[in-house]
Amino acid sequence: MNSWLTIDPDNQGNQHLLFYLFALATVVVIITAYGVRKKIPLTPLILLLFSTFLFSILGGKLFSFGFDEWLNILKTQQIPETRNKTILGYLIFGVIGFYLTRYLLKFKYPVGTAFAFAWPVGLIVTRLGCLTGGCCYGHVTDSVLGISYAKGSLAYNSQLFTGLIQPGQTVSLPVHPVPLYEIIFCVVLLFMLYTIYKKRILKHESSLFFLSITLYGFFRFFEEFIRPGQSGVLGLQKAQVISLLLFILSTGFVFIAEKYRKDKTESERSFTDINRYIFVLTGLLLLLISISNWLTFTELIFLQLLSYSALFITSINVIQTLKIKVAYALPSLMMFMAFLLMSQTLSTPLDSVFTSKKYFTIGAGGSYGKEEEICGGVNEYSAFGMNLEYTNEYKKDKKFSFGSQLYTINYDYANYLGFTPYLKWDSRYIGGKLGINLSNLESEYKGSEIVPSLALRIGPENIFFVDAHYADYLPGELPAFQAGLGVGFRNHPGNRIRIGISESGLYLNPRLMLNENFSLDPFLAYSTATNYQLALRIHYTFYEK
Structure with a gap:
């Protein structure tokens, strides 16, 4: 079987880390630019971003563990260090961090649309790193879309271990280019979201975001059939179970938001409480400190930059709010x-x-x-x-x-x-x-x-x-x-x-x-x-x- 493309990945992972860091920064830039354009107060917005990414990165790691690994964690009551991550964990914990912080800050400004467009763009950049780094690959295929990876890659080593190829072979057998499929899906998803947004089909500002999660959960469920992995609940892989939950929950959120919730008026959104800013920032910094040993260098640097920005902007807000006239x-x-x-x-x-x-x-x-x-x-x-x-x-x-x-x-x-x-x-x-x-x-x-x-x-x-x-x-x-x-x-x-x-x-x-x-x-x-x-x-x- 011949493939149309052979990739020689960076086995040190540096290339993928650069794409990963660039993807995180891209999402921050898109949402911040949206907030500036909509004249959203910068302090709660940066705190919301800090919380969302902190929880996302934490969730991406936690959800990378398999069923057997979680049984061992529950038995030993210790979470091992890992460099693995999954976008499904990012989305679930990111939503939790977003809405928890939004509730604590009483943040009523509409930013769901910005997140709906930002995360697929970030995923495109990440999957470019996965494609060139060889960290995500599919089953062996004779499809014209199949690609091969050079000696030393994860796909090559896996096929060598299972006996699909011999030690003298220089490249792996062609495999499904899973990252390329996700890039194509995200491009189509962005086009669909933009069409729905321009035609005002959905009424509530958060509906577009949860719709994007619904569509990705649907896509990811079927994509897992061409990904290697172990069966878990009802013969399904762990990622398929999580994808089903994402699909069901996000579809429910869209239904509830469209049927029962209304957007807040501008007067209801203009809320500022400096005490809440300080409380949320302190909690996030303590959480970052407590898990910093568990983060990779790239993740730690990114979250530190976000925390510096949040600390600086919040401090300026405190100074402006607590200005005292000295008589x-x-x-x-x-x-x-x-x-x-x-x-x-x-x-x-x-x-x-x-x-x-x-x-x-x-x-x-x-x-x-x-x-x-x-x-x-x-x-x-x-x-x-x-x-x-x-x-x-x-x-x-x-x-x-x-x-x-x-x-x-x-x-x-x-x-x-x-x-x-x-x-x-x-x-x-x-x-x-x-x-x-x-x-x-x-x-x-x-x-x-x-x-x-x-x-x-x-x-x-x-x-x-x-x-x-x-x-x-x-x-x-x-x-x-x-x-x-x-x-x-x-x-x-x-x-x-x-x-x-x-x-x-x-x-x-x-x-x-x-x-x-x-x-x-x-x-x-x-x-x-x-x-x-x-x-x-x-x-x-x-x-x-």
Whole structure:
């Protein structure tokens, strides 16, 4: 049997991962563009997207397990790690995450149409990766559409194991191009959905989405007859059982939506509750932290980017909502300073009349280092993080801040995720910070998932001060302990140099103000060739007018 196409897949899976990541990003872009076009508030929309994808990826993994694997899971009460995934699990758990978050946010804007068109486009991109990667294939066929895969592919190895081909053969027997069938189906599905949408055949905004699920469930049920797999309930494969459930449930949703539900008016949709945003975001971040070890690198990176976006946009919304009018912004007299401490005299610019300031600062940072354990082992790690902080400078040299940071650490070849909300208070001679690190990183100094984030400064920051920090360093928690002294430059506000000791050795940490808004914050700590850290933080400040 000859095939019209032979594919030599990337056996490392990198090609498929790129298609997978691009498919996820494509869905996000389509739905976000739809929301902007329809003037849907961005904060609940991004939270809805974050929740939908988080639940989808979780469901795609959970539904990849077979009947026997689930029996073992129930027996051992442990879920094994897996790189497998199925679109059926994506759809089921995605719908659960979508409607749960929609209910919690009281989100009434119509976005079902956007999801109806977005997910088939994402599936097309994913199946292109499956086609070239060889991860999905059908039974052996003599059809003119049959394709072959080169030596080393999943199809080739499966046929070699079952004796269909001999070890010396260079390509597999032709198989049904299942990903190509799904691509063709999705193209036809998009055309059908567009026709139904333009002719206003369906009344409710969610009906089009559930119709797309109905049609895919119908298609997937029959497609499974040409896919390899084990029989389960009533002689049907697991995917066929799930497809039947999808078909029945989504058809019921369409019927109920069209017969009994009505679209909300615009006045009913204009609802904002910042407390709900914070509650939902916190819950989603905690869920992401709890399952991060179970995710692939691609999935973790994608969800991290979504979580950063949700954190940033929600934080801005909080700042705008909680804007406080400070009535006691007292102007101070212009002061002339001629002498500094230690009986040194420097030329000092005149201080202007003080005016209260409100601003928020966005920061990003990355670090790389090695940590030597007590037992002699050496762990290599890298980290990346972002933070957003709001500051109210209500008196001269007195300010109050609150913020949060989100970071990821690759520690000893495993990925960990952390989230740290915190409060800060600063005056001229003393300052402090109190926060909580929530993560699944475990090291010598940390035996649980919750660790305090602490900092204390004594002395004026623009002249001379001593300070100490514990688990308080963007981008992450390493090194855990720092203590030292610092010198500020009064003629150049904001610039300072810190030196001291840390778990990574002696450190040098200058802060360089490039202008009023932009600063660089490099960090170098060194003890030995197996215990050091290099890091760089960047901050940008936005002042309220």
